[in-house]
Amino acid sequence: MTTHQTDPGIRAQREAETVTPAPASLFTAERSAEIVTDSFARTPDPRLRAILGSLVHHLHAFAKDVDLTVDEWAAGIRFLTETGHTCDDSRQEFIMLSDVLGLSMLVETLARPAHGRLTESTVEGPFHMVDSPPRALGDTIDEAAAGGEPCLVTGRVTDADGIPVAGAHVDVWQADADGFYDVQRPGEVPDRNLRGLFTADEDGRFRFRTIVPRHYPIPTDGPVGGLLRATGRHSYRAAHIHVAVTSPATRTLTTHLFVAGSPYLDSDAVFGVKESLVRDFAVVDDPERAAAHGLPNPFRHVDFPVTVERDG
């Protein structure tokens, strides 16, 4: 709190505020959700009003269901405060909290219901906080070259009718062979290592070189880590490459390409795995093909055809 709260201008502004009394609201536990929802009755935006009404209903129902004590409430306030204090430019603890509570995955799934021909979506996750650098098709995203199995990723972006989405943007980011993102190793690896923004060709095709990502724990040195420890949950995510596909003509797809055989495919800490997204990263032993792609032999190869939804 700052002293400007007592500044005369602010004080005058406080006096001048238009004060619309809310409805009478003498509080009882029985009517609590109704009383609070009524206080939002004059919200100009009907969507915000609906969201707050449902939020208050469920928040109060939760407190009543478990008969939440004052001490438990206070522990919740401390947890949320610490979660906020853990967030900075390179860490988003609230997204991690949403992730481990399955809320991120639910919201993503509600937005893009499963559809026979469309590629399924999954969570964006908390590590997409920097823009991926534009790169040419076939380039490597592994600027650190600090180890890991060399890998070729190919794919083609089409719509549900199989028509290629020429020029689609394919944004990829991933952890390294030790399970760390670039933002977790500042100064140790090149800036924006293992990130790339590719532009599909006229036939919707894209390809890039990388290393096979490793499964990894989400950061556990903050309150979300404390929650996982207190509940006997592990913190690991199955190995994956993040893929987000955008184009002016299609709905954005945010998804993962999971590495078949990775540990934690059946117990991903953020519930992100969908079977259709698990792909074989096959070993290729072919010196000529390796040389053609600028890769050592042998290498791994995965093909990830992406089917996106046309707008309108």
Added chain:
Amino acid sequence: MTTHQTDPGIRAQREAETVTPAPASLFTAERSAEIVTDSFARTPDPRLRAILGSLVHHLHAFAKDVDLTVDEWAAGIRFLTETGHTCDDSRQEFIMLSDVLGLSMLVETLARPAHGRLTESTVEGPFHMVDSPPRALGDTIDEAAAGGEPCLVTGRVTDADGIPVAGAHVDVWQADADGFYDVQRPGEVPDRNLRGLFTADEDGRFRFRTIVPRHYPIPTDGPVGGLLRATGRHSYRAAHIHVAVTSPATRTLTTHLFVAGSPYLDSDAVFGVKESLVRDFAVVDDPERAAAHGLPNPFRHVDFPVTVERDG
């Protein structure tokens, strides 16, 4: 995120973590709450397990009820992050959020259900972040003496059978005649102005001098203020003195003494008003009585008998 995440010791610790796979959890919107609740099945503390199960159930039901979009979810993440960043040693924005959503009042009411003879409770609020200084019965808590109507507060702490609670601690804190707490005016008013910790006498009686508090807005320069503005809600609290009564033999009572006739008694921003807590601050015009209490004449007087619950 800090570089120590990649420290070899931490890395070894990550490798050594005991990893207990959660149950298979391929995600669907229909089964989302069940899948996430299952992931908490091995929580050692049964109370924590129950709370998280209910929380997940209601959180997912909320998202499904309103069909929460990814953009709305992201706005929620930003709101919570900003709320966390607004919290510091003299400001608790998450308590304010809980207050304006009626959750604080609900939890307080669930903990201390209305009872014919016991004094009703209300929210603690976000301004009890510093300890009140011990003061002698009859002292003033108004060290600033910067204006406001002089006031005598008297009361008696008894149990439900009318037996006095000798030596009960009566902790009081309040806003000044401009509607500000001491922590909102650092450097402008004496430290811990308008706060006091009194010890009731053998007959359970307490008394202190102060000024009549003013109604005031909760701080609106943070995200909670933004929420109130976006929903057309005012930010004012009816005028009140906070009173918390503790003793080894009784359950803690956290309540307010509201000033009859104050604006906002019927639309308090945090739903804190209960009719039984609204008291007349009567004008007393009696030079002898004023002199006996060390007050100017005329002065205001309120009597607040407090009935608390014996433990066990």
